[in-house]
Amino acid sequence: MDTFNPRSTAKIAGHPIHPMLIPFPIAFFVGTLVVDIVFSRTGDPFWSTAGRWLLGAGLVMAALAALAGLTDFLSGPRIRALPAAWHHMIGNVTAVLIELVNLWQRFAHGDGFVVPVGLVLSAVVTLILLYTGWRGWEMVYRDHVGVAD
Incomplete structure (x- = not known):
C-alpha cells in the first residue's frame, strides 16, 4: 500500500488547483447573501443586480473549482474512500444546483424573487458551504489529502 499522502492530480507546479479556486465561489455566494440582506433592507435595485x-x-468559478476537485476525486481511489470527500462533493454540488436555480429564478421573476425566496436560498447555501468547507479541511488536516510532507 502507498505510504504517501493522497495526492492531488490537478496541480500547477506541484500546487493543487482546487484549493486555489474555491475561495472565489465561496466569496461570491456569501457575497450574494450579503447583498440580498442589503436589498431586503433598502429595496434599491442596485443590490439585486449585484x-x-x-x-x-x-x-463560473464553482464550475472551474469543481473540475479540479472532480479530477482529484476520480483519480484518487484513496480520496474516494474518505467519507469526508463524498460529503464535500455532494454538498458542493447541492449548493451549486441551488444557486443555479436561484439565478434562474431571479432572471425569470425579477427583484420580487429576492425577498424572501432568493434570500433564503442564499442563506441555505452559505450554511451548506460552512459544512462542506469543514469537511474539505478535514480531508487536509486529518487525512493529509494534497499535503506534501
Missing part, C-alpha cells in the same frame, strides 16, 4: 452578477461569477 446579486445576479455575484451568482453568475460564483457559478
Whole structure:
C-alpha cells in the first residue's frame, strides 16, 4: 500500500488547483447573501443586480473549482474512500444546483424573487458551504489529502 499522502492530480507546479479556486465561489455566494440582506433592507435595485452578477461569477468559478476537485476525486481511489470527500462533493454540488436555480429564478421573476425566496436560498447555501468547507479541511488536516510532507 502507498505510504504517501493522497495526492492531488490537478496541480500547477506541484500546487493543487482546487484549493486555489474555491475561495472565489465561496466569496461570491456569501457575497450574494450579503447583498440580498442589503436589498431586503433598502429595496434599491442596485443590490439585486449585484446579486445576479455575484451568482453568475460564483457559478463560473464553482464550475472551474469543481473540475479540479472532480479530477482529484476520480483519480484518487484513496480520496474516494474518505467519507469526508463524498460529503464535500455532494454538498458542493447541492449548493451549486441551488444557486443555479436561484439565478434562474431571479432572471425569470425579477427583484420580487429576492425577498424572501432568493434570500433564503442564499442563506441555505452559505450554511451548506460552512459544512462542506469543514469537511474539505478535514480531508487536509486529518487525512493529509494534497499535503506534501
